[in-house]
Amino acid sequence: MAKPCVIFMLCSLVIISTSTAAAGGLKEGPEAVEEWFEKLPYAKEKLTKLHFYFHDTVSGKNITSYTVAQSNITFKSPTSFGLVSVADDLLSVGPEPDSKIMGRAQGIYGSDSLEELKLLMILNLAFTDGKYNGSTLSVLGHNPILHKYREMPIVGGSGVFRLARGIATAQTVWYNLTTNNAVVEYTVMVLHY
Ligand SMILES: *[C@@H]1O[C@H](CO)[C@@H](O)[C@H](O)[C@H]1NC(C)=O
Ligand SMILES: *[C@@H]1O[C@H](CO)[C@@H](O)[C@H](O)[C@H]1NC(C)=O
Numbered sequence: 001m002a003k004p005c006v007i008f009m010l011c012s013l014v015i016i017s018t019s020t021a022a023a024g025g026l027k028e029g030p031e032a033v034e035e036w037f038e039k040l041p042y043a044k045e046k047l048t049k050l051h052f053y054f055h056d057t058v059s060g061k062n063i064t065s066y067t068v069a070q071s072n073i074t075f076k077s078p079t080s081f082g083l084v085s086v087a088d089d090l091l092s093v094g095p096e097p098d099s100k101i102m103g104r105a106q107g108i109y110g111s112d113s114l115e116e117l118k119l120l121m122i123l124n125l126a127f128t129d130g131k132y133n134g135s136t137l138s139v140l141g142h143n144p145i146l147h148k149y150r151e152m153p154i155v156g157g158s159g160v161f162r163l164a165r166g167i168a169t170a171q172t173v174w175y176n177l178t179t180n181n182a183v184v185e186y187t188v189m190v191l192h193y
């Protein structure tokens with residue numbers, strides 16, 4: 001039942017963005033933002049799909065995520081409850097460690113379930129390449145890391161992604177039990193103007 005409706009919604013919202021969505025073309029500053037909001041009633045919402053690999057490197061060379069806090073039960077807890085990390089993880093085009101960088105996932109994640117391996121994700125996806133360079137998307141998500149697919153809300157954005165909303169779907173590509181390093185595939189569907 002839901003399928004035709006979803007397809008219809010996507011079809012009516014997708015705008016093939018071959019043209020002028022460049023972050024470089026977007027004016028910054030409070031007056032420019034005000035002007036942008038004034039023109040909003042005439043703006044068309046568009047749908048953008050982003051695909052990248054998230055490298056969570058917690059040990060070995062080039063560490064990008066560090067533990068910053070723990071609870072008094074963290075190391076007795078089967079879920080490492082209360083363990084909090086701050087990350088500046090790489091986002092790249094492919095899963096390989098030397099793949100082209102598209103941006104960084106900067107923020108905090110922490111174990112917030114006593115019973116299931118699950119992370120609270122509070123991240124900004126800060127893009128550094130191409131037309132999204134300088135634009136960000138904010139993720140506030142529930143990430144049960146052992147599930148095949150984890151759906152996390154995109155709750156906002158900046159630059160090209162002003163007033164964004166959407167869904168990030170995460171899927172682990174590999175997880176090394178020795179190093180605890182992981183590569184996670186992200187597919188992001190985002191509505192913005
Ligand atoms: C660590 O970073 C350096 C410099 O960017 C790079 O040459 C090296 O290949 C990286 N090592 C790993 C294991 O990714
Ligand atoms: C953890 O801290 C709480 C609150 O201070 C305390 O009540 C509890 O006994 C502590 N638990 C352990 C295992 O130390």
Ligand SMILES: *[C@@H]1O[C@H](CO)[C@@H](O)[C@H](O)[C@H]1NC(C)=O
Nearest residue numbers: 127128129130131132133134
């Ligand atoms: C992204 O934007 C920054 C700041 O404007 C600039 O310094 C950098 O060269 C840009 N990077 C790419 C890959 O275009």
Ligand SMILES: *[C@@H]1O[C@H](CO)[C@@H](O)[C@H](O)[C@H]1NC(C)=O
Nearest residue numbers: 060174175176177178179180
């Ligand atoms: C996990 O990492 C260790 C240390 O770098 C490496 O020796 C091992 O081959 C890796 N395991 C897998 C399954 O990739």
